[in-house]
Amino acid sequence: xxxxxxxxxxxxxxxxxxxxxxxxxxxxxxxxxxxxxxxxxxxxxxxxxxxxxxxxxxxxxxxxxxxxxxxxxxxxxxxxxxxxxxxxxxxxxxxxxxxxxxxxxxxxxxxxxxxxxxxxxxxxxxxxxxxxxxxxxxxxxxxxxxxxxxxxxxxxxxxxxxxxxxxxxxxxxxxxxxxxxxxxxxxxxxxxxxxxxxxxxxxxxxxxxxxxxxxxxxxxxxxxxxxxxxxxxxxxxxxxxxxxxxxxxxxxxxxxxxxxxxxxxxxxxxxxxxxxxxxxxxxxxxxxxxxxxxxxxxxxxxxxxxxxxxxxxxxxxxxxxxxxxxxxxxxxxxxxxxxxxxxxxxxxxxxxx
Numbered sequence: 001x002x003x004x005x006x007x008x009x010x011x012x013x014x015x016x017x018x019x020x021x022x023x024x025x026x027x028x029x030x031x032x033x034x035x036x037x038x039x040x041x042x043x044x045x046x047x048x049x050x051x052x053x054x055x056x057x058x059x060x061x062x063x064x065x066x067x068x069x070x071x072x073x074x075x076x077x078x079x080x081x082x083x084x085x086x087x088x089x090x091x092x093x094x095x096x097x098x099x100x101x102x103x104x105x106x107x108x109x110x111x112x113x114x115x116x117x118x119x120x121x122x123x124x125x126x127x128x129x130x131x132x133x134x135x136x137x138x139x140x141x142x143x144x145x146x147x148x149x150x151x152x153x154x155x156x157x158x159x160x161x162x163x164x165x166x167x168x169x170x171x172x173x174x175x176x177x178x179x180x181x182x183x184x185x186x187x188x189x190x191x192x193x194x195x196x197x198x199x200x201x202x203x204x205x206x207x208x209x210x211x212x213x214x215x216x217x218x219x220x221x222x223x224x225x226x227x228x229x230x231x232x233x234x235x236x237x238x239x240x241x242x243x244x245x246x247x248x249x250x251x252x253x254x255x256x257x258x259x260x261x262x263x264x265x266x267x268x269x270x271x272x273x274x275x276x277x278x279x280x281x282x283x284x285x286x287x288x289x290x291x292x293x294x295x296x297x298x299x300x301x302x303x304x305x306x307x308x309x310x311x312x313x314x315x316x317x318x319x320x321x322x323x324x325x326x327x328x329x330x331x332x333x334x335x336x337x338x339x340x341x342x343x344x345x346x347x348x349x350x351x352x353x
Contacts, residue, residue, distance in 0.1 A: 016044035195236035197300035
């Protein structure tokens, strides 16, 4: 079981590393040194995201600071030494509305903060190595992050979502054509999200052997590659068992296919396909809310916190390394607790009390 799951994540890491190698061909020569320097403390996916972020930063420098007189590949560490804190501030402003290739793009404050963090990491690495003399990125504050309203489904919406997935009510004619083929799988996926708070990357990485019905548990590979055991209710177990039974009766499922959730092409389902199926059903149930797999995870986290009142249990189950991450996402529901204790302290008491 563990070997099959390890193989899936190894394949995914290799694909990310191949993409990193491809992108390095578009970046300045010194980026390879930076990525090698952070290799032991980052995942291939993190380094891939570094490449994407740095590609935008160097494109900005080549076009804005050097006016197109240098290409991205021609930038040097001496050019990094010449980057001022004002350049970084202009870059953050530029990210509000910029063009990369043929695309017009825009970053919100969180995306800006992440891109600044990437640039800081690179400058800090070369500064600590003594390869640049100044690190002006340290002078630029991180953009202030305003708390976003937490979007989640309420209890009745959860029930309706599962009903729509099961019966197909409200689906378009085109979507209805596929519904009979996918409804048992889709119900299992939605039930797993809503009943365990699993991440989408963890869900698509599940294998048949990951599920242990003897104690209603399954193994997931968390961020960073660590594995954890999660537990599920009988309701979740029934939905998964129904899907496994359907697969066992389908002669088109390859005997050596270990992936739990399969696409209509009988291959491991992709992240994009799961995102699309969640969107398909959610827009029928709650058209004004932009519901994603992560919002289903938030729905579960909220429900678990309401039931237990224990932020540490929620953090542990969701796989948050820092409880403050959990508190940030679910602090809004503490209003329920504040309301429930509003009358707990009495100011006037009767004489016989």
